[in-house]
Amino acid sequence: MYGRKNKYMRIKNYMYQVGLCLFISVLTNLSAQVQAQEVKGIVHELESSQRVKDVKVKNLRTKEETKTDSQGNFTIGGQLNDYLTFTQIGYNVDTAFIYAGGVQRIYLTRDNKSIIIDEVVVSRLTDSRLIAEIEQAQNQGKVTEASQTRGGLRLSPSRLFGKKGKQARKNLDLLLAEQNKRKVDRLFSDQTILSVVPLNDTELPLFREQFRPTLEFIQTASPEDVRIYILDSYSKFKSKK
Template sequence: MARLLIRALHIILMAIIAHTVAAQDTVLTGYVLELNSGEPLPYVEIKNLNTGKLAESSADGKFTIPVKKNERLQFEYPGYRTDTLVVIEFDIKRVYMTPDGSAIQIDEVQIQAMTDSRLATEIERARKEGQVAETSQHRGGLRLSPSRWLGQEGRQARLRYRLLLAEQERRKIDARFTPEAVMAVTPLKGEELELYMTKYRPTVEFLAAADESDLRLYIMDTYAKFKELTPKQRAEIKIPKRDNP
C-alpha cells in the first residue's frame, strides 16, 4: 500500500513539473532574411501576438524573443508583407520576408546624394518624427502618442532615422579610413585593397577617439591579420556595392 502511494505521488509530482516547464517561456532565436537576396533584414519588429512582447532584429538579422509552444509571432517591416509564425519547435528559425511593392519614404541612393548639411537636417527631422510626440492642449508640453508610435508613420520615421544615421557614420569613417591611408602603410592595391577595407573597416567610435598614429597602428595590425586569411576566408568577404550619387 505504501509503495502504491509513493508511486502515485511520484506520478503526480512529475506531472506538475512537466506542466510548470511547459508553461515557462523559452527564448526563441532566429534570423530574418530578405526572400530574393537572402540578405539579413535589420530593425524588423517581431511581436508575440499572444503576450504582446516585442523584439527587433539586429544588423545581422538576428532576433531573440520569449515565446511558448504554439504561440504566434508576427514579423513586420516597412515595404514587406507582414508575416506570422506559429512556434512548434525551438530550433533556430530563418524567416524570409517578401517585398510588398510599396516604397519606404527614403532609400539608400537618396541618402547618399544628400550633402552633409542636408543629411544632418534630415537626421534631426527623423529623430523628432520617430519620437512621435504631440502637444497636449490640456496640460501643456508634449506627450507620447502610443497609437502613432506603434503605427506605420512612427515605424517609418524610426527606420528612416536609422538609415540616415548609418550614412552619417559611414561618411565619418570614409573621411579617415581611405585607400590613401591604407596604401601609405601597406602594399595593398586593387581587389585586395577593397577586400581588406571591407573586412577591417573600423567603427566610428574607434575613429572618434583615435589620432593619426592610432589609425596607422590599427591598419598595420589588421593588415597582418589580413595576410593570414585563407583563400576561402577572402572569398567569403562581401564587398558592398554602392551607387555613385
C-alpha cells in the first residue's frame, strides 16, 4: 500500500512539472507574440545624431499614430514588413520599411539641406531617402546634356571633369552599394540564418559580415539554395575557430 502511494505521488509530481513547463512555455510564446506586435525605435537628426522629439510616427498599414518622447523614443503597433512614416516640421518626411527586429534607429534630414555622403551617413538613411539620394546623384553625375542648338545629347566636359560631377558619381557608388547590401540582408537575415544554424549573439554579426552572399546569388537563389549556402558557410565559419 505504501509503495502504491509513493508511485502515485511520483506520477502526480511529474504531471505537475509537465504542466508547469507547458504553462511557462505558453507564457513565453504569448510574450513573444505581444512583443512582435510592437515596433520600438529612436529618431535622430542625421548629421548631429541628436534625438528628435515630437516626431509624428504613423504605421501605413494600421493607420495607428504616435509621437516620439523627449528622448526621441517611440513605440507603435506593428510587425515586420510594415512601413512607418516620420513627420516633423523642419525635416523631410521619411518612410522606413521594417524588415528586422530590435530597436529601429531612424535618421531624419533637414528640409532643403544637402548632406555629405560617406559610408556612415549612407548606412543611416532610410530606404526612401536612399532612393531619393540615388536619383539626385544620378542627375548630378550625368556627363551628357541636351543640346540647345542641334538637338539630342552632347558630352559636357564640365560635368565629366567638374568637381561636383565627380563627387556625385562617387556618392552614387556608395549609395548603390548600400542599396544592394540591404537587398541581400533582407533575405540573408538574422531570422533566416538562425532558423538553419545555431549562432550566439557574438557570432551572428561576424558570420553575416564574413559570409554575406552576392546580390546576383540572392536574386536567383531558391530558399533551399540559401539554406545550403548557410550550412556550407557555417561549416567554414566553425572550422576557422
